[in-house]
Amino acid sequence: MIRSAAVIGTGLIGTSVGLALSRRGVRVHLLDNDESAVRTAAVLGAGVTTRPAEPVDVAVLAVPPGQIGVVLAEQQARRLARCYTDVGSVKAGPERDVLALAADPTSYLGGHPMAGKERSGPLAATATLFEGRSWVLTPRSDTNSETLNRVLELVTLCGGVPVIMESTAHDxxxxxxxxxxxxxxxxxxxxxxxxxxxxxxxxxxxxxxxxxxxxxxxxxxxxxxxxxxxxxxxxxxxxxxxxxxxxxxxxxxxxxxxxxxxxxxxxxxxxxxxxxxxxSRIPGKHGDAPADCVPVHVLIGDAPGELARLLAVVSELGVNVEDMAIEHSTGRPSGRVELQVSPTAAPVLAERLQERGWTVQPGEESDASAPEGLVNSW
The missing domain is CATH 1.10.3660.10 (6-phosphogluconate dehydrogenase C-terminal like domain)
Structure with missing residues (x-):
């Protein structure tokens, strides 16, 4: 069972790993050459900034792919952890570097959580970033069983879904x-x-x-x-x-x-x-084909808590949202939320939201000929 971990690199992914593990009671040690980033991650609750006194159960290398082999070799020399993984989005090159540079390649297992954001840095991190998302693992024939089991547990603690692939197939x-x-x-x-x-x-x-x-x-x-x-x-x-x-x-x-x-x-x-x-080949949120959904468009003000208030009402009504998108109105302090729900739930949801004071726009099917930006203008 993982009780301690180290995260090297406190950007979006590394800090999100730290937040997810800390939430599950794991003691996380944060390491980064960027002192501002590591302090920010610690303040957010992703872990502590001290180096562990003894090897941790698992270390996560949240560094660029080209640095994975070098960083792994350095940390193994310092006996940072019993086993190691990474979160790089390229696998074959780092794997070659590890085999060439690391003292013990058997204690390393490549990984890549298929999650991210357009924003970077620790302030963009969330503890739920990996929930329900595929997390690719690329074991080799010489990967030891302890490392495989530890990293599988790490993925589970973060809420990810492990997917085993060969490194070149992943790339x-x-x-x-x-x-x-x-x-x-x-x-x-x-x-x-x-x-x-x-x-x-x-x-x-x-x-x-x-x-x-x-x-x-x-x-x-x-x-x-x-x-x-x-x-x-x-x-x-x-x-x-x-x-x-x-x-x-x-x-x-x-x-x-x-x-x-x-x-x-x-x-x-x-x-x-x-x-x-x-x-149509892109899976829906449950991993299968996209659900047959229709949109419900709701206007919201550009104020803190408005989106959360809307989603709380939707949850209270018991409607399952398959997908969601937010459109911002150019030059206006407002926005439009598109909720993708089942065809049977859409009219009921629209009616209930209107009863509670929300502005629900009519469906766009009848406006299909209008140019983008002129449909249901607000």
Whole structure:
């Protein structure tokens, strides 16, 4: 049973691990070269800033992927822990570094919790960050059983769901579902650097959704992309082919000849249908296919506690929310919360919320032809 742990690196993930473990009664020792970050994490309740007097049960290396091998070797030399894991989003490269540098690779097990935020640093951390989220573990044939059991217990204490993968298979998977989407988001956001003010005022939730993750720490992402460069480049090659097809279809749609426009329409429709099909493969919150849900839109004021008050009412009414999104109104001190619920629960929830004084907007189905930003304007 884990009674003590060390976390090296008190950014978003490391501090969240510390908060989750501390909440379960584990004594956590926080280590970081950034004194401000480690003090902040300690004040938040993620652990203590003293180095343990004796080896802890498990140490979590919450450092960039390129530093995992070196940091592991240093901490093993200092006998920090009985076993070690990491939270790096690349696995094959760090695994090679560990095998080359660490005194005892058998006491190390690679890990990657599939959770995060667009904001970084200890102030963005939460104890519930990993609850219900996949946590990849990449054991090797020489990983000792104590290390495997300890790290599995660590994942459970943090609320994660362990997923066993081989390191190179993990890197190919995250190139598709995480690393390339982040890079594409950054590239789209880069188009906005010199955006005219008039265009900025028209920005809607779709643009925010596409560019949200582009706000992450560039230094960390350079390290991540360097560690998984080939796999990401392979995905981008395929994407570049589709982009070229899309550009060609758009050129055809702009031509005068009806035959060319018809071909462009067919090609563009095929691309969009393929997008629908790919989107449907993303699991819902329970790990299966996305639930058949409908949105209920509720207006809230931009004041502390408003969202919590709304969610408390929804919980009191016994409605299960499958997903939620928050849209901010440009230039206004208000926002709109989209609650995804079952089709049978939606009308009841809307009625009950209105009875309690909330402003519920009508469904957008009848407004499908209106441009984004002009639908149900408020």
């Amino acid at each position: 190919r998977a995250v190139a598709l579902v995480s690393h390339t989407p982040h890079l594409v988001s950054a590239l789209m956001a880069a188009r906005l650097r010199h955006m005219p003010d008039a265009a900025a005022r028209l920005a809607g939730q779709g643009l925010r959704d596409v560019t949200r993750i582009a706000g992450s720490d560039p230094r960390l992402w350079v390290d991540i992309l360097e560690g998984n460069a080939t796999a990401v480049a392979d995905v981008l090659d395929d994407l570049a082919e589709d982009l070229a097809v899309a550009v060609g279809a758009l050129r055809e749609l702009a031509r005068e000849a009806a035959e060319e426009r018809a071909q462009g329409t067919t090609t563009m429709a095929d691309l969009l249908v393929r997008g629908n099909q790919g989107r």
